[in-house]
Amino acid sequence: MIELETLYRVQEIELEILAGHKRLKEITAALEENEVVVAAQSALDTAQGALAPLQKQSRSLELEIKTNREKAKSAETRLYSGNVKNPKELQDIQQEIESLKKRHSELEDHLLETMLEAEEAEAAVNEAQSHLDSVTAAFTAEHGQLLDEQTTLKARDTALRQNREKRLAGVEPDLLKLYNTLRPRKGNQPIALLVGSSCSVCGVEQNRMTADAARRRQEIVYCNSCERILYAR
Template structure:
């Protein structure tokens, strides 16, 4: 380890803080994720409505077919009943009763079909409403995503540059020192390096014992603040 390693470590801290700052900005910016969630929920909802509609349509078709069968049966029996071929009064009475029963059944089917048609109309209206809201949400999402792209493009560009610079700095710095720095940074809120300035640690403002100054200046090993445990450095041109 040399003095230069600590100068680079100081730069690395600046780079990392810069990346953290911009990443926080990106995290706080609305990328349209919430609207996208609503959009997906609306799509799922409209699919469920459409499925319900299909199910009602098939029930309607089935009822229409049943009604046709009932009416055909009724017509067939009416023909027999009033065609003059049946003369037995008992048989005639039974036929009339059956015809009346079929007529009631046909009425019931017509009522069910009408009820179903009303339900289908309501579902169709709900589908239309849901589709309208999907279009609105989709437009909103596009606009938010565009605005996110515009407002964050600078930060994203800067992050890319900082990362590039970071790679160079890390590549040139003592590996063990970088590892130590990263471990501290992870534990202590992103700050692994502090500056010895006016006799105090810049991270925690606690006085650094004078006896440590020469060691920090020499830069042959990491000297850590006794209070906050950050690696102490004296930047070029300071101290």
């Protein structure tokens, strides 16, 4: 009497172990994969890089406006002080005041333009920052889920291995040897079920002699097509 139930169960356990390993590999790869976050950080750096010189320029223009205004004020003070009597000198001061006022107006225009550009650049920085926050949160959430899954899979793997060892002890040695020889050639699935009169793995219907022999379980019977061991439950 060929006893295939335990070995068939071992095969199921081994397939589950292999599937778990495959998923663990995917998880490891996914945990190392944070390109989206890196790209979002780089976009934020670029946006900040565009904003910084505009802010610097604004400050420098404000300072220049202030200096310019003080110069004009001091020229006006001199003009109306009564200390300067020479008409040529008075004319020069008036011209200086005119020129400072013209410069003031140019600086104000330039400052306004720069501030508008800085406002746009700041909006881009805020947008990039919020995008970075959102992808970071998504990655962290996924990361957490993956870590949980990883822990579960590892514990499951240990349990499956123990279960496998326990069951293997009950398998007849020659049968196990045959199973191990066939395993690499049959995609880790050397045993197929006889379902009705068909092989559960390749799906091919067996001839009557094969199907009957598999049901009698007096000898090892192989699928007519894929040559797996047929187990009639």
